[in-house]
Amino acid sequence: MAEHVDQVSYVSGRTRLYGIVGHPIEQVRSPEMFTAEFVSRQAEAILLPFHVLPEDFDCVVPALMKMPNLDGLIFTIPFKQRAMALADEIGPNARIVGAINALARRPDGGWQAEIFDGLGCVEGFRRRGILFAGKRVMLIGAGGAGSAIAVAIAHEGPEHMRLFDLDQARVSDLADKVRAVDGNITVESGDPAHDGFDILLNASPVGMLEDSRLPIAADRFSPRLTVFDAIVKPETTPLLALAESSGCTTVRGREMMRGQIARMTDFLGFRPQA
Amino acid sequence: MAEHVDQVSYVSGRTRLYGIVGHPIEQVRSPEMFTAEFVSRQAEAILLPFHVLPEDFDCVVPALMKMPNLDGLIFTIPFKQRAMALADEIGPNARIVGAINALARRPDGGWQAEIFDGLGCVEGFRRRGILFAGKRVMLIGAGGAGSAIAVAIAHEGPEHMRLFDLDQARVSDLADKVRAVDGNITVESGDPAHDGFDILLNASPVGMLEDSRLPIAADRFSPRLTVFDAIVKPETTPLLALAESSGCTTVRGREMMRGQIARMTDFLGFRPQA
Incomplete structure (x- = not known):
C-alpha cells in the first residue's frame, strides 16, 4: 500500500519563530535566506514574512513579541526607525544611525536591538x-546603506575616511556621526578618489542593473587598492x-549580504557550528 | 567552487501564513500535518505553532488576524470556546457544540468559524x-470529541442514536443537542450495545495507550457492524x-484525523487537486 505523505519535516510544534516585518512583504528574500542559515546551524527555527500595515504597527508588533515561541524580529521598509521604540537595549551602531533592523529576545525576557547593514x-x-x-x-x-557602512567601519578604527555624496547635507551629517563614534578618525568630505586610499567602497546606486557608469572617474586602480560595491545586481x-582588470582585491555586495545574515543570526541567538 | 546553500525552498516573502493557537504548543502535530496537506494541494502556505498565553489571548489573536498575509487560524486547548468571539459567521456544528477549531478569512475580509472534530x-x-x-x-x-462527533453525525440523518457516558448529565445535554440538529432522530441514553446497531463508535478514552479494556462488554460482533474508534494510539x-476478528468493517482514529485535516484545508481556502 502506498503511504500517504502525512507530514513535512521543516515545521513542528517545537519550531522557534522569527519574522521579517515590512510593508510590502512579498519581495523580501530574508525568509528563505535566514531560514537556510538557521538550518545550517542545526536550529529548529524558521523566519517568516510578517506583513504589517503601517497603521497596525503599534498593535501588531508588540502582540507578536508576547508569543513565548517567537524569539526575534527583523525590520525592513518602512519600519527601521519606528522599531527602535520596541527595544529595551539598543546596540552601538543603531544608537548612532538612529534605526534598527534586528530585535532579539534576551534570556531575561528583555529585547535588544541593533542595525546590521x-x-x-x-x-564580509x-x-x-x-x-x-x-x-x-x-x-x-551617504544614504541609508552608506550611513550604516560608515558607522560600522568607524567602530573598526580606520585612520582616515573621506565621504562623498551628491547631497552635501547628508555628508556633513554622516561625518558628525563618524566623529561621534571615534574622534581619532580624520574625516573629510570630498570628491571620489582612489590615489592614496587603501579601500574604496561604493554604497551609491551608480552601476546598478543596466547602469553602465562608474561612481568614480578612473581608467585603472593601483593593485594595492581593495574595492567593494554594495550593489548585489549585477554581481x-x-x-x-x-x-x-586592475588586479585589485574585490569584495562583492553578496559577501556583505552573507556577512549580514551570519552576524544577525549570531545576534538572534544561534551560535555558529564549530 | 562549492556553492554555499543560500536559501530553502519552503518559505518566501509570498508564503501565506496559517497558525495553530494553543497553550502549551510544543506537543501539537498540526504544523507538520496541515503543511503537508497544503503542499499536496500546491499551495504556497505553511501552518505554524503560535504559542499564546491565556492572559494574552484577547490582545495577541486579534493582532495576528490584522496581518494581510495570514489567512486562517486553528484552535486547540484551552481556546476552542473562547475563540468563538472572534468569528463574524459561525458554522452549523460550532453553533450547536459551542466551540470552534477553525477560523478562515473570507474574500470580503470577514472571518468564518466552524468545528471539524x-x-x-x-x-473518514x-x-x-x-x-x-x-x-x-x-x-x-460524550466528552469534547464525542459531542462533536454526535452533532456532526446528527446532520447526516441517522434513524436512531443511542448515547452512553459515565456522566449522565453529559448524555442528557448531548441528547438535547442532537435533537436540536434534527428532531426526526430517535435519541436515547443507554448502556453500550451492539446488537441491532449498524455503527458502533468509541469516543471514550477506554483502550488508549496501555489500556487493554474494551469500552463495551462483548466477545464477538456481527460482521454487519461497522466499528470506529477515535483513539489514535494505539492504531x-x-x-x-x-x-x-469478527469480520467487521473498521474505521480508525487516524482516518478521522486525515478526514478532519482534509475538510479543514478545504475550509481554509485550498481546493482539493482534481
Missing part, C-alpha cells in the same frame, strides 16, 4: 582577511570589473 | 463509502482488534 560589510571584509584598522577609506554614497558591477 | 469522523466514513443516513448508531463517550485498539 554596515556590520555585514565589515564581516573580515571573512576575506581584510581589516579596517589603520586604513585610509574612501566611501561613495560584477562596472566598478568591480575595473578593479578586477 | 466531528466532521472529520463523518469524512465517507471516504470508506459508509454513510450515516438511515442508520442505527451507538456512540460511547489498533482492543475494540478494533475484536471488530477485525
Whole structure:
C-alpha cells in the first residue's frame, strides 16, 4: 500500500519563530535566506514574512513579541526607525544611525536591538582577511546603506575616511556621526578618489542593473587598492570589473549580504557550528 | 567552487501564513500535518505553532488576524470556546457544540468559524463509502470529541442514536443537542450495545495507550457492524482488534484525523487537486 505523505519535516510544534516585518512583504528574500542559515546551524527555527500595515504597527508588533515561541524580529521598509521604540537595549551602531533592523529576545525576557547593514560589510571584509584598522577609506554614497557602512567601519578604527555624496547635507551629517563614534578618525568630505586610499567602497546606486557608469572617474586602480560595491545586481558591477582588470582585491555586495545574515543570526541567538 | 546553500525552498516573502493557537504548543502535530496537506494541494502556505498565553489571548489573536498575509487560524486547548468571539459567521456544528477549531478569512475580509472534530469522523466514513443516513448508531463517550462527533453525525440523518457516558448529565445535554440538529432522530441514553446497531463508535478514552479494556462488554460482533474508534494510539485498539476478528468493517482514529485535516484545508481556502 502506498503511504500517504502525512507530514513535512521543516515545521513542528517545537519550531522557534522569527519574522521579517515590512510593508510590502512579498519581495523580501530574508525568509528563505535566514531560514537556510538557521538550518545550517542545526536550529529548529524558521523566519517568516510578517506583513504589517503601517497603521497596525503599534498593535501588531508588540502582540507578536508576547508569543513565548517567537524569539526575534527583523525590520525592513518602512519600519527601521519606528522599531527602535520596541527595544529595551539598543546596540552601538543603531544608537548612532538612529534605526534598527534586528530585535532579539534576551534570556531575561528583555529585547535588544541593533542595525546590521554596515556590520555585514565589515564581516564580509573580515571573512576575506581584510581589516579596517589603520586604513585610509574612501566611501561613495551617504544614504541609508552608506550611513550604516560608515558607522560600522568607524567602530573598526580606520585612520582616515573621506565621504562623498551628491547631497552635501547628508555628508556633513554622516561625518558628525563618524566623529561621534571615534574622534581619532580624520574625516573629510570630498570628491571620489582612489590615489592614496587603501579601500574604496561604493554604497551609491551608480552601476546598478543596466547602469553602465562608474561612481568614480578612473581608467585603472593601483593593485594595492581593495574595492567593494554594495550593489548585489549585477554581481560584477562596472566598478568591480575595473578593479578586477586592475588586479585589485574585490569584495562583492553578496559577501556583505552573507556577512549580514551570519552576524544577525549570531545576534538572534544561534551560535555558529564549530 | 562549492556553492554555499543560500536559501530553502519552503518559505518566501509570498508564503501565506496559517497558525495553530494553543497553550502549551510544543506537543501539537498540526504544523507538520496541515503543511503537508497544503503542499499536496500546491499551495504556497505553511501552518505554524503560535504559542499564546491565556492572559494574552484577547490582545495577541486579534493582532495576528490584522496581518494581510495570514489567512486562517486553528484552535486547540484551552481556546476552542473562547475563540468563538472572534468569528463574524459561525458554522452549523460550532453553533450547536459551542466551540470552534477553525477560523478562515473570507474574500470580503470577514472571518468564518466552524468545528471539524466531528466532521472529520463523518469524512473518514465517507471516504470508506459508509454513510450515516438511515442508520442505527451507538456512540460511547460524550466528552469534547464525542459531542462533536454526535452533532456532526446528527446532520447526516441517522434513524436512531443511542448515547452512553459515565456522566449522565453529559448524555442528557448531548441528547438535547442532537435533537436540536434534527428532531426526526430517535435519541436515547443507554448502556453500550451492539446488537441491532449498524455503527458502533468509541469516543471514550477506554483502550488508549496501555489500556487493554474494551469500552463495551462483548466477545464477538456481527460482521454487519461497522466499528470506529477515535483513539489514535494505539492504531489498533482492543475494540478494533475484536471488530477485525469478527469480520467487521473498521474505521480508525487516524482516518478521522486525515478526514478532519482534509475538510479543514478545504475550509481554509485550498481546493482539493482534481
